[in-house]
Amino acid sequence: MAAIELTNLDLTFTLRRATRLSLKEYLLNGMFLNRMNPKLSVQALRNLNLHVQDGDRVGVIGHNGAGKSTLLKMMAGVYPPTRGTCRVEGRICSLFDITLGFEPDATGRENIAFRAYLQGETPKTLQSKIADVEQFCELGQFLDTPVRYYSAGMAIRLAFSIATVSEPEILLIDEVLSVGDMAFQMKARARMKNLMATARLMVMVSHDLGSVKAMCNKAIWMAKGEIIASGPAQEVIAAYERAAKPIAA
């Protein structure tokens, strides 16, 4: 059973206008701090209520800065909610920022192990998967060179191959469908389709309405941190397209 339930969920970021706070600044200007480096509140998500469960394929659409990626990170447990609750049941695999977080001095092969452990694998379960990753990323001898020397494309291949090797119950995707060269992209798409089919629950953020339509049965339209509409994918996308069209046309 996999489920995600958000109730009355708010997320507020508090930022400083000028820069990050230093201890010197804090101690010296303590009294005047708020005037010189005022706090800014940014409400990233407001009053979200959502319930998705087994079998749901949810597409999240909306303009840039609408809070789509933040919502996904909230579901992954990276951001704690400021108010309300976020309950997630099931093993999560998150595909965002996948190219971040390589250990540059370690070889590709070692990085496969680190990432796998990060996703909760153990040396035993890793054994069977490592061959799969090595074969899928097609990096061959480069797997024994430090990741420091990889090109951007090679790093993305490796990251994608590692991230998609586990069999998650909940799959969270943020625009990762365009990876690598043509040949690899086709492979990647096939694997994504397979992954989406086997995951019990999927939430994807995409600007590609076509792929949302094709892959999702539900959709959420977000703007300024709020859910504008949610429901069957076809209806929500149609409404979004109507609203997004330039008025002059």
Next chain:
Amino acid sequence: MIQHLTSIWRFRHFWLSLVRLDLRNRYRRSVLGIGWSLLNPLAMTAVWCVAFGQILGQGDWRSLAPILLAGMAVWSFLSASILQGCDSFIRSEAYIRQCPLPFAIYPLRTSLGLFIHFAIALGAVVLAIVLLQNKLSALTVLPMLIPAILMMMVFGWCLATLASFANVFFHDTKHLAEVLTQLMFFLTPVMYTRDMLDKQDLGWIADINPAAYFIDLFRVSLLGGEGPNMERYLQCGGITLVAFALACGTMAWLQKRVIFHL
């Protein structure tokens, strides 16, 4: 807290492999390997022995060298725990932004690497005592120090945890810590002994300094030859407990806010 600790254990493969990587990178970069990392305390001891033994005409270098080495082994572990601890969250930012792992893993990675380094340095101290002073008692005392060594590990982990939180919220913490540890190096009985302070009626400087207790515990136990001083042992245990409580409290208080300050 129990939950936090069990989930640290659940991800042990992750941080253990990162510690292995750190150690390998540290020791691989030179032909000398482990010897390279001991170069700093050894060179420092040599200079100090020459300076005090020859120039000031004080003491025999054979008795002085192990005292200095022991002091430096403990001191460099504790100060490095703070200094490198500052970077623990910053350098793991990518992991923190992707996966909600227990935060204590990151300072643990830092302090465990330093701890292994400390163990090697401690080995060098024992070797120095046996070779220079022909005191085999240092070897027999060693098993009695195992709890103390583990206590050091926990203490270093707590220091690194506190430092890493401080550095996330105030990003100049590391800079200040560098200045302060430099200062503390001279105010702590690292390159001299505690009784030198006592003679000047300055014992209180060591009394208020947690690092001095640990240095004294290791120094007296290894060099004194009659085993650890129980009172010192308990004091160090108390310090570790307080640090642990502080680290746990800070963790509970601030862990949900770290992500917003990275």
